[in-house]
Amino acid sequence: MTNRVGDPLTQAHTVLKNYFGYESFRPLQQEVITNVLKQQDSMVLMPTGGGKSMCFQVPAIVMEGTCIVISPLIALMEDQVEGLKRNGVAAACLHRGVGFQEQKIIEDQARSGQLHLLYVSPEKLLSQQFFDFLKHVKINLFAIDEAHCISFWGHDFRPEYSKLYVLKHVFPEVPIIALTATADKLTRRDILHQLRIKEAKTFISSFDRPNIFLQVVPAENRKKQLLSFLSKRPNQAGIIYCLSRKSTEDLAYKLRKEGIIARPYHAEIPHAERQKTQADFLRDKIQVVVATIAFGMGIDKSNVRWVVHYNLPKNIESYYQEIGRGGRDGLNAHALLFYTYADVIRQQQMLLNLPEDRRQLQEAKLDRLKHFTEAHICRRKVLLNYFGEELQQNCGQCDVCKTPPKTVDGxxxxxxxxxxxxxxxxxxxxxxxxxxxxxxxxxxxxxxxxxxxxxxxxxxxxxxxxxxxxxxxxxxxxxxxxxxxxxxxxxxxxxxxxxxxxxxKVALQHRVAQKVQESSPKPATNAVVNQQLFDALRLLRKQIATQNDLPPYLVFSDKTLLDMAKEMPQDEDQLLQISGVGERKLAQYGQAFLKQIHSFGQGGKSKTTNTKILTWESFQKGLQPEEIALARGLNVVTIYSHLADLYAIGYDIPLEKYVGDQELEMAKKAFQERSFGASIREIFDHLNGALDFHKIRLAKAILQKQPVVS
The missing domain is CATH 1.10.10.10 (Winged helix-like DNA-binding domain superfamily/Winged helix DNA-binding domain)
Known part of the structure; x- marks a missing residue:
């Protein structure tokens, strides 16, 4: 545990650097942490990706005892705990999926003061048995994440959250920090009232995420526009939000038909399948998740480069929270919203069954979202105005600023x-x-x-x-x-x-047809970065993550890798100066990344040659298709096609490694039923998307070498 000696705020800065690798706090974080260290109740509004977690994680490490974190989703808990452990922080989580023996070990650790943070679900927290256990733990803080869930007026009300008022009743001396990214004034007041912390100091950060490019386009021909958008981002992770469960499946199917590795995600998909989709997305094994709002709250993936709303969200709070899952590393991200009045009508129809007071409120919120989508002034100004924040200058990072509409005398x-x-x-x-x-x-x-x-x-x-x-x-x-x-x-x-x-006089703008604009498809920074070294570092990160069964961003973020590529540190002291490199990660990964940087400095650049031969050379070095795609900035389906073509002309490539026996038999039967001359797309349709595009491509190459196939 931390050596708690000296001024608490000084200790907080030490914790920030040693555990998390950052030199300074973001705006407002230090003020919040100071209030928490004074044992005062706090309410924090910070945008998604703005650093809310640091507001309770840092003081939890500084103060004696254990911080109890109430979090609504198991995935969110597990993701944060895994990241904390990688930084050397003693953390654990308890939920319905934790076995009896593991739970006993975690509870013993908490009782003996070995844990900095213990994450729990609200259902677990509110059981009498758990309350009895907590009375034997030295609790330094209750942190309520996603606190808007507590309010009936919030955009994601959860009944179990409304019972958290008991915390002040049972543990009156323990401070509470409530954190959310989205809450209007009514919701904020309700949170404070429900938690019985009316005197809590409220901290409201700027809602501006200037690295996210905002764009709204008419939904006519949105599939074609979406495919064009994705074709320019072959190796970037993104989320597509749809209105219904069926539409997520239909769109994911259409994308896979176009050779994009996409998976649907909604509440009716079996739990194990949803978990696998989420894990594969976190580990960069799939590029795209097509989801309802059921997906995302538990995702702390820092390198999501774009978020698309294929349908209109239900309000600005939902929209803001969902686009906030892009660009959490501070690098450029793109938020694209397809807008059609038909979606407005569908949203209005979905509100008809709500109680009168709640329906009127949600209709008003939907109307404000319409104002945003139809705005002809800087979109960021409209968005921030909703949250009570005024932007003095046009942002320059939205479609209206990039292509101002034609102004006429209106x-x-x-x-x-x-x-x-x-x-x-x-x-x-x-x-x-x-x-x-x-x-x-x-x-x-x-x-x-x-x-x-x-x-x-x-x-x-x-x-x-x-x-x-x-x-x-x-x-x-x-x-x-x-x-x-x-x-x-x-x-x-x-x-x-x-x-x-x-x-x-009044100036008005005409509605004009818009197409998807380009912000910056690559996660660029203002600095000149050696792209080839950056790609090499990403590949190294992927290999380390695969060896340790980790999401790559938990090794280092894209931002940290870009800083390495820019600064090219030559020793551990210099590497430690890179933002995001703490002592724990320096010890774990420092030498591997320094070796890669040294190798590059000695002329380790690739030679340009035939694209398929480059794939073959990488494959011979032991790289997997996903790693080759990452290193070369190509879609992984393209790499699989290279391997299939090379296999067909005699290269020794074990394609069977990537196509299981059952999958091969499925493809063989489909070709026999349709004809072996059928295209990959025809077989994909014949199988109703049961086999991915690239697996059919590989299976066809294998089957072509089997003489029994006709």
């Missing part, structure tokens, strides 16, 4: 909208106003008598979607407000009077 259009709101006595919703301007004589319009207004039908020539866009632009610019508590009626503001009565 004064007359704005006057028509504001006049309609005024003549309706501010009792109409945005939908009603568009119907009035378009002259849609529906039941609501008739009942309210709005068909008799002078503004009725004065905008028939403007498409429905364009009017909606103009209304939302006026909202975003402050000319209109929305009364969520009064059926979402539009309200005029002091600014709108200047347009109506003082002839103030």
């Amino acid at each position: 004064t007359v259009t704005a006057q028509k909208i504001l006049s309609a709101v005024y003549r309706c006595q501010q009792m109409a919703s945005a939908q009603d106003i568009v119907d009035i301007l378009r002259g849609n004589n529906n039941t609501t319009i008739q009942q309210q008598g709005w068909h008799q207004l002078k503004t009725f039908g004065i905008g028939q020539e403007i498409p429905f979607a364009h009017w909606h866009s103009y209304v939302h632009q006026l909202m975003n610019m402050g000319y209109l407000d929305i009364a969520y508590e009064a059926n979402f009626q539009l309200r005029l503001t002091p600014k709108s009077e200047q347009v109506l009565f003082q002839q103030e």
Whole structure:
């Protein structure tokens, strides 16, 4: 355990460097840690990837005793515990999957003061037996992760979390730290009330993640756009979020049909299969997970380079949390959202069965998300404004900033909208106003008598979607407000009077068709980095991770490897100066990475030759297909194709190692049923995706050498 001597904050800095390899805290972390070290309750709002965990992990190591961490998902617990252990931190987790003997060992370690942190699920924590056990543990802190789950008003309410108020009742002297990445003002107040920590100091970090490029595009032909997007990222990990379980399976099937190793993930998939998908994704064995929102909360993978919303999420909180799973290492990431009004309708229909108060709140949140998707000003400004944060300058890291829409004089259009709101006595919703301007004589319009207004039908020539866009632009610019508590009626503001009565000019933007833009497909930094050395270091990391059965990012993050490639440290002292290299990892991996850097400095660059021969040379050196793909920046399916082609012309390659007997028999039967001349894609469809594209390719190469095949 830590030698607790001297000023606690000084100790915290020592812990940060020795255990985690960082020279300084991120913004707000030191303030939070100082409050925790004073034994005060705290509430922390930090963006996903902003370093929330450090706010309780560091003080847990500094203070005497054990920190009890309440976490909602087993995967999240296990991932964090594994990472802590790799950094030399004494940590463990208890949940329903831990056996009796292992649980007894962990409990003994906690009682004897050997653990810095003990992670538990809320269900485990709330059992009487566990509470009795905790009374024999010196607890220094309760850390409640994903604290928004405690609130009925949060976007991911979990009933078991609402019982955590007992912590203050049973352990009144133990401080509590509640942490979340997404909580509006109502949810924050409710968290403090539910946990009985109303006097807790609240820390709100900037919600800005400037390394994430934000883009929204119309959903027309989204599959084609998605394939183009993925083709430029052949070796990068990413997550695609879909609205329904069926759509995850359908899209994953279509991607595999195109040669992309993708897996679906949703709640109805058997637990063992879900676990394998998650483990393979963490270990870079698969590139893409196509998921419902069931996937992601337990993922602390730092090198997710992109997140795609194939369908509209349900609110800004969900969107923000999900895109936050990209670029957690601080390097560039891309957030792509496909938008269609049909998805809005589907989301609205899903809210119909909620209780009235909760339904109205969620409808209001969905409306704010629509404002974001249809924004014609800097998207990051709109996003941060939702969380009560103002961005002074345009971000330069969103599609609107990269390609500003065409601005026109929209004064007359704005006057028509504001006049309609005024003549309706501010009792109409945005939908009603568009119907009035378009002259849609529906039941609501008739009942309210709005068909008799002078503004009725004065905008028939403007498409429905364009009017909606103009209304939302006026909202975003402050000319209109929305009364969520009064059926979402539009309200005029002091600014709108200047347009109506003082002839103030208004600039509006036309809706224009957009295509997927490129941010930066590679995880670049501002520094000039030797790409070839970076690739070599990634390959070394992959090999070390495979040998130790670890996700590669738990060895070193991409950011740490980029810094190594840039600085090229020559000894352990220099390597220790690289951010992310602590004493424990230096001892474990330092010499291997220094050797690779030295080798590169002595001219260890590859020679350019035929691409398939390069694959063969790498294969001869003992590299696996995934490792070759990583080193060469290619899709792993391409590498398998190289191996199949080389095998076909006589190279000694044991393809059977990558295709099991049962898989080979499945492919053989399919070719016999269809004809051996059938394409790989035809066989893939014939098997309904039961066999991956690259395995059919390998099986075909093997079967072609068997004379019995006709």
